[in-house]
């Protein structure tokens with residue numbers, strides 16, 4: 001496609017009928033701005049008994065109402081706040097046990113037709129190096145991720161551009177899945193590719209669905225319409241608030257039922273964002289029968305030649321960020337919560353016990369940076385700067401020391417445990433049993449294939465406790481599990497329940 005035909009391509013992207021069909025005839029959408037503003041205007045702390053009723057509801061893995069969340073937001077009492085933090089940790093443990101799922105981001109292109117004020121990749125940013133990886137380069141990136149680091153799950157990220165449209169996405173995802181690399185004891189490969197991309201039409205999403213993606217993520221960035229319009233210029237594709245707002249409806253209709261949403265914190269009042277996101281969760285539960293598979297919490301980070309990212313009046317403090325994560329854990333008890341390496345090591349440590357289920361590690365968001373062996377971040381190659389540059393071995397050792405087992409499990413979607421099925425299992429606490437088994441198997445694989453001696457020592461100590469727990473708590477599966485575990489010890493790979 002020539003540069004001159006890009007405006008034409010942009011005009012063809014939005015399908016008005018695939019917005020309107022999901023919204024009421026009244027012309028409203030499902031984000032109730034006036035109701036949220038009303039709830040945020042209420043003053044005074046809720047009674048302790050009311051707070052505890054809401055916590056009991058969350059602990060029963062029930063989605064909270066907007067009013068519930070707004071009341072929890074008004075809690076200032078230190079003792080009640082501590083009860084909320086403890087409940088957040090307890091919910092995570094009930095639904096997901098002591099697992100942390102890990103993954104890496106893989107940026108495949110840095111070309112984008114949009115012009116989002118906060119983003120290093122915006123089209124008007126002349127300081128950015130532009131690149132769309134060839135398939136050989138995609139395979140080289142994958143070899144580094146799967147062969148040197150030992151990752152099994154990726155989130156692939158694309159700018160919105162005709163050079164990285166749906167055909168490119170499908171080809172690149174297939175290229176990732178093709179790669180197999182010999183490791184110390186076995187074979188390394190990526191087994192689950194999640195996608196973070198622009199909203200698409202139903203026809204395109206059906207094409208994407210066929211190539212075997214895991215979760216499909218589209219973040220609204222901000223649910224505040226005025227803030228949205230300020231940072232996403234009119235006339236760009238992303239400038240259409242409702243095309244983005246209905247992205248998950250189209251994904252569901254295209255057969256993609258593991259979907260992730262999120263807010264870019266720092267564009268508007270976080271309290272509004274959290275309540276609006278909760279309204280989005282309710283709408284997904286109504287329309288899809290399930291809420292989001294994951295919620296993400298990116299905070300604005302510096303990016304090269306992007307003053308907006310450092311000057312926003314809505315920057316979220318660390319204390320408020322912790323509050324956001326706790327409130328989100330309570331509000332949607334079954335969804336995975338993702339805290340990425342945008343955050344500093346200290347912040348990630350602080351959030352770990354509060355309900356987080358997924359974190360990336362050894363991340364590099366420069367396009368082509370894994371295969372280049374790029375050690376230092378280079379602003380002109382990346383959308384934003386990361387806060388946690390630590391390697392996977394170090395991070396996994398730290399999690400193990402904190403009693404958390406790193407899971408590389410990718411069994412769920414390969415066994416058909418997706419969408420409503422997995423949500424029902426999570427809500428009932430059943431998925432945790434499969435996940436525990438698969439977490440142990442994949443953790444053992446990774447330790448044998450990639451860990452340093454120091455991490456292996458800590459990891460084996462944790463594994464011994466996990467094996468005891470499985471033997472005691474799941475005696476019916478123990479014989480089959482033990483056999484499978486011994487096959488992993490002997491060097492077989494990719495075995496799962």
Ligand code: SF4
Pocket residue numbers: 112113114115116119120121122123158159160238
């Ligand atoms: S945030 Fe996404 S859509 Fe906006 S300029 Fe950056 S890459 Fe493009």
